[in-house]
Amino acid sequence: MIVENVLSENYAEMLKVWENSVRATHDFITDEDIEFFKPIIIEHAFPAVTLRCVKNEFGAIIGFLGVHEQKIEMLFILNEARGQGVGKLLLSYAVNKLAATSVDVNEQNPQAVGFYQHVGFKVVSRSPLDDMGKPFPILHMKL
DSSP states (O other), rough: EEEEOOOOOGGGHHHHHHHHHHHHHHHHHOOOHHHHHHHHIIIIIIIEEEEEEEOOTSSSSEEEEEEEEEEEEEEEEEEEGSSHHHHHHHHHHHHSSSSSOOEETTOOHHHHHHHHHHOOEEEEEEEEEEESSSSOOEEEEOO
């Protein structure tokens, strides 16, 4: 597996990975929430970050990462590809190549919280609402 650059032509495929991952790991998010976030992600979030991806042997994106100003803004793995080292590879790339030292994680996603804690991130603060003002508590973590 190698980490590759992302082109804007990849956004639609990445949005499918995002939705697949969110449905598998964020059981607190509704279908309405997903539909609300989709245009924001593809139109605003993707263009605002440095994006990298990992593809499978067939050239399909199975995971991606977005970093902005040393903060991991997004890291999503296709559910079928979880547990195969894709997340670890992308996280290592974020820390070692993009100098990422912080991440915000949904408190209600204990697998993600544990993933980041396992590699040394610590919770430094908590917000009761997400950036959109929705009632999804966020843990602010730093290396």
